[in-house]
Amino acid sequence: MSVSPEQSLRPSSRRRVSWPDSWVKDQALRHVVFKMRRNSLSETPPPELFETIIEDLDLESSSIDFTSLLSDELLLLVLSKLPESQHIPDSAVCKRWSRLSGRLVHSIKLLDWEFLESGRLLYRFPNLTDIDLVRSCLKSIHNSGIVVTNKFVSIYLDSCLLEGGFMQKHDLLDSGVIDRGVRILAQGCPNLRRLVIIGASAQGLSCVAEECLTLQELELHCCPDSSLSGIFGCQNLQILKLIGFVDGFYDSVISDIGLTIVAQGCKRLVKLELVGCEGSYDGIKAIGQCCQMLEELTLCDHRMDGGWLAALSYCMNLKTLKLKSCKNIDLSPGPHEHLGSCPALEELHLQRCQMRDKQGMRALFLVCEAVRELIFKDCFGLENNVFGIASICRRVRFLSLEGCSLLTMEGLDAVVLSWKELQRLKVVSCNNIKDSEITPAMASLFSVLKALKWQPDSRSLLASGLEGTGLGMKGGRSFKGV
Template sequence: MRGHDLINTFLPDELMVEIFAHLPTKSNRDACSLVCRRWLRLERLSRSTLRIGASSSPDLFLHLLPSRFSSLRNLHIDERLSIPLPLPLPVPARKRSPKVHCLADKSSSADTNPDSLCLSDAGLTALGDGLPRLERLSLIWCSNVSSDGLKSLAHKCTFLKSLDLQGCFIGDEGLAAIGQCCKQLEELNLRFCEGLTDSGFTELALGVGKSMKSLGVAACAKITDVSMEAVGSHCRSLEILALDSEFIHNKGVLAVAQGCSHLRVLKLQCINLTDDALKAVGAACFSLELLALYSFQRFTDKGLRAIGNGCKKLKTLTLIDCYYLSDKGLEAIATGCKELTHLEVNGCHNIGTIGLESIGKSCKHLTELALLYCQRIGNVGLLEVGHGCKFLQALHMVDCSGIGDEAMCGIAKGCRNLKKLHIRRCYEIGNKGIIAVGEHCNLLTDLSIRFCDRVGDEALIAISEGCNLQYLNVSGCHLVGDAGVIAIARGCPQLCYLDVSVLPKLGDMAMAELGENCPLLKEIVLSHSRQITDVGLAHLVKNCTMLESCHMVYCSGITKAGVATVVSSCPNIKKVLVEKWKVSQRTKRRAGSVIAYLCVDL
């Protein structure tokens, strides 16, 4: 009945909180919190997850947090992000608690004390006092937090299951306290925690070894094989391990492999490891599903052969800058790991056509393939993938000079489930290969063809006739002009993202068609397209009211008037990248927060 608030009259707080808890997205919850003060209060009570920045007196913010979000279980704090200071809100003096008043006095002197702008041990102490049932906590680059704050948190938040300390300069005492108090800890990230040594790490492993399932260590110069031996001895349930260190050798990885038989994910960037480490993994880690090897110059095909022989459940393999791996190593993986679904070969210059052929022949379940900077792989290898990998859904290629239209035709005809195709600087691929994709891959929704000089309008016309794209990037394809983009606009009404930068032939006609036929467009990149003018831009934004991002630097036909048109016509705009001199004072006043400049001096 009009004029009566039936919801607030009849629904109790408990039921409202339950309703808010079932809302699917954060935007839905935010919208509900704006209805009235009661809904704001109840929606806050129902929130279990919160992500905030950590600048402008974060200690004060953490003192106020528990009273507003009492059901919080997951908190992510990132010092790279800023948060608004709550102090300017008008609060009567008699309602302020002594604690908050004291913090307000401290925050007012932030200019004289730069440390007050960063999260400190006092903030962590307040967090532990107010949210003792916290389960997941991320402290990203909170460099002022020390062992004292972490010890206080550990003694109060004993239910912690996940802790991310990336970039925090904590010491051994804080880590040992986590091991002693947080017996349910399952996930721990220690990337760039430079203050830690083997002593604190060993204490941690002793305390939480039974529950620990995921561990990440990177750039911790004082963590050595001793710590990894502690992991192997005590963390028997470990499933995920990511190591990036110059100070860990075979001995540490051997201990982990022999002690952690449930290991499913292993990511290694340790330059001192050799084939012996991979042999140990292959001999003991039979549950391994993901293996990523980065920048190894001491691994050879012997190590990959051990993985192929032992890790029969391997599904994802990433090889980046492993210079001494060759076709023989990839053949061993193909022969032994029949369940492989994801393969990335990046900068491994000794892997060529024969290795990829073996993948195509043996790995029938492959769904994603990335070939980056693989100069020795030719058409025959990709043809075999097209023939054997019928379930392939994503293909990425960068700087593969030996792959051309013949291989693309084979992929198109054999991999009818292809949904994503990303190609960059593969100069032998032209219209013929992309036309075949348009004719046969009707499920394709994501296409990126960057700086492929032989791809032109004919290819885009075929794509528009056979595929309903949501994402398209044809940056630097100089043969693409109005005809191809017009065909895409008319054939792909679901288009959300479009990059048509560095296209000298593209003009206003294409912009008009996009504006007429692609109302869902959210992001567009027009930079270095000199034929586009204010007129085309006006046609584009006329119906594309959902546009959120527009890049248009070095577009000589676009003036201050065109920039103003974008800002005034797009209510959802969040970012406009443009030269500084093309932004009028009126536009700056109206939408200064969404304007970004390529170079402030232009």
């Protein structure tokens, strides 16, 4: 094939790397490696040193793996500087990067139970401290295309109609299989800090308590009273979430028996969340008497017997009480003089709760009389008369109302003006509260508040109308978000 003079004079688009170029790059890399090793003996290498590799070397121009000259410690230090989202993609570069990147992963949600039982999980990620096993314990149909999501779990469904709920007992792995996997996990991850598990028995949880002495947070799904004896040895457990009954998903029973076991075995609890749990005065009393460090208690869709509110007075150090999606507060709270109170309580959160029972609401506010922050969000039945009971809490400094459509300006005015220590106010999406109904007393209160967020409806013009007038200003802050 002949070559024209023009083609012979045309410069080549790809230049081969000559021996001098290769020698210079090799010497530059050795220089960088020497500097990194010297610095690693004394202190952590400065960030500028990592940039030197990019400046001195054109890695894309050669197929040589220059990172092979770095020790595992130095390469691991480089990889640790990358964002966490890059750890998994980096592991696909080569086997060495896969092994080193796995050391940087500390939290994972397992989807394949076989990955745990085969030992590949612990080999691939030896430094795990936070593991969620719920999805891997469900025998779901991944190619069904139908997904039902709850705030606690998501499962794939068959196309046929289900009777009795979305999740059946046969959809969950056998407890023996789960216990075996939990044992492998506990023995391989002695530094585990957080574990989320479903359907484990007392035997499996006992292994976790024995092997994982640093476990601080535990979330148990579908674990009845009989299983809770397994966490009796979790002496350092600080955060516990028990999910019992969830309509359409779980139907396990957690009663006073389970709450008493938890109280006697986990005395260092700081936060406790009970979802769909049964119980009564006795169970909450046991928690209060034994868990004296308890600062936050959350009850979601509780099934407590009447009279449980009076037991809250035994939680002497309780600072935050949260009630979520509760169909009632307390159907039979008993005489007010027997209720007691929580002297250290600072925050009371009510979210998506039914609040039509005035007797239960009065008992709640009496127990929470010392509260400093009162938060209502999307509560049903919060009308003027019910909200008026909140005037019992005379030390409120922060009030937040969101999605309370039955409350009017008249009801808000009567309560808020009675609170002499109020400093912050937030009113959002409360459509029956109108700007036109703001009284002079309320306007005067707005001018001395430290923080005010006023958006009762989309047509509210108060914030823009007060701009530049000085209202809502104190200490140099105006309409600060609360």
